[in-house]
Amino acid sequence: MAKxxxxxxxxxxxxxxxxxxRTLLIHFLREDLKITGPHIGCETSHCGACTVDxxxxxxxxxTMFVGQAHGADITTVEGLVNADGSLGVIQExxxxxxxxxxxxxxxxxxxxxxxxxxxxxxxxxxxxxFGMAGNLCRCTGYQxxxxxxxxxxxxxxxxxxxxx
Amino acid sequence: MIPAGFEYHRPADVASAxxxxxxxxxxxxxxxxxxxxxxxxxxxxxxxxxxxxLQDITELKGISVDGDTITIGAMTTQHExxxxxxxAEAAPIIRExxxxxxxxxxxxxxxxxxxxxxxxxxxxxxxxxxxxxxxxILVGPDGMRPVAAREFYEAAYFTAREDEEIxxxxxxxxxxxxxxxxxxxxxxxxxxxxTAASGVMLTVAGGTCTSASIAMTNLADxxxxxxxxxxxxxxxxxxxDAITAAIAAAKDAIDPVADNRGPVExxxxxxGVILRRAIDRAIARAG
Numbered sequence: 001m002a003k004x005x006x007x008x009x010x011x012x013x014x015x016x017x018x019x020x021x022r023t024l025l026i027h028f029l030r031e032d033l034k035i036t037g038p039h040i041g042c043e044t045s046h047c048g049a050c051t052v053d054x055x056x057x058x059x060x061x062x063t064m065f066v067g068q069a070h071g072a073d074i075t076t077v078e079g080l081v082n083a084d085g086s087l088g089v090i091q092e093x094x095x096x097x098x099x100x101x102x103x104x105x106x107x108x109x110x111x112x113x114x115x116x117x118x119x120x121x122x123x124x125x126x127x128x129x130f131g132m133a134g135n136l137c138r139c140t141g142y143q144x145x146x147x148x149x150x151x152x153x154x155x156x157x158x159x160x161x162x163x164x
Numbered sequence: 165m166i167p168a169g170f171e172y173h174r175p176a177d178v179a180s181a182x183x184x185x186x187x188x189x190x191x192x193x194x195x196x197x198x199x200x201x202x203x204x205x206x207x208x209x210x211x212x213x214x215x216x217x218l219q220d221i222t223e224l225k226g227i228s229v230d231g232d233t234i235t236i237g238a239m240t241t242q243h244e245x246x247x248x249x250x251x252a253e254a255a256p257i258i259r260e261x262x263x264x265x266x267x268x269x270x271x272x273x274x275x276x277x278x279x280x281x282x283x284x285x286x287x288x289x290x291x292x293x294x295x296x297x298x299x300x301i302l303v304g305p306d307g308m309r310p311v312a313a314r315e316f317y318e319a320a321y322f323t324a325r326e327d328e329e330i331x332x333x334x335x336x337x338x339x340x341x342x343x344x345x346x347x348x349x350x351x352x353x354x355x356x357x358x359t360a361a362s363g364v365m366l367t368v369a370g371g372t373c374t375s376a377s378i379a380m381t382n383l384a385d386x387x388x389x390x391x392x393x394x395x396x397x398x399x400x401x402x403x404x405d406a407i408t409a410a411i412a413a414a415k416d417a418i419d420p421v422a423d424n425r426g427p428v429e430x431x432x433x434x435x436g437v438i439l440r441r442a443i444d445r446a447i448a449r450a451g
Binding site for chain 1: 165166167168169170171172174195198199202203206215217219243266267268269270272273354355
């Protein structure tokens, strides 16, 4: 099979490559671009560890071919840091509220929480649980994950108010 | 979990997509959101030489409510169905059903066209479309033809769509104001297919049911529009006798098989419970 030319923006940087069309986006990110934040958990569209943000949508990157992302704007957990490289608000809240145990699901959790809070800046606990339902934590650390997202919402709102 | 190789196409319009399908015959397949097809390709249960990505075809996108007709482009995602104010107003049962499909990530990608065209009896939209008496628009090399959702499903993964046809649009008669509705689904966990699910639409005037439509999901190898179940409610006072008769008629129409969601007896039981809940909620909402 002929290789396919793909071009996309990942964490604000334009990338271009030749890829086998059957390459899944998660493999392209991890193996070609060496962006290893998105993890491979189940590889069957269930666990959400590979979640990345694509054109304003949370997407399981194990369930997308690289060609489908041609022209897209992609953000991974690496792209959610502050401009100075320090932890972004959601990342900091996961650290502060211990929203992780082994940490394997965390990049997907944080990337998904980012989109959830963009769409709903003031979620109830139920909203958070429903909105995070595509991400599994095999340590079952959900209590603190939900807490971390709730605190991240508050912190982001406070930040927004301060800026106004 | 690496699929077999294929050539990737991304046509900009339906005519170009049809040309690729016509050239390559059953070697080619269209991909919408890909959340049914890609998992099958990764398991090597689906292989094709040519994958035709429909994402750039703008004519396949969008929701419009025009007088008595709701039109939904095949590439409209579940997320877009959920967030559409026009649809929430015209047919809120679609939002209710879309919200119980899979999980947020899948709903951003999964499309209504892919959901109804795939022919998977586990999918929720086919039964709902039968409940709403929707019509699918199929476009092929010989032009366009409409097929009623109630006539579309032949067996699991077998539908009235020919290989070289693309399902482009869904047309739904707008429910009358005051129509009671409910889509009720029992599933083991978020992301699972239904153990049993049911869509109900009904109208009531002066305490008497004047119309009713009932469909059942994942309880046979196709979605089941239970015509007799709806008929059992029409003309009644929607009391216990009528509801019991409707549930009995729906159970007659379904044919579940045992799997990891439970034995046949359990599924028949859950189907009855789910349908009763759906009817109760639809009655409470009818006005």
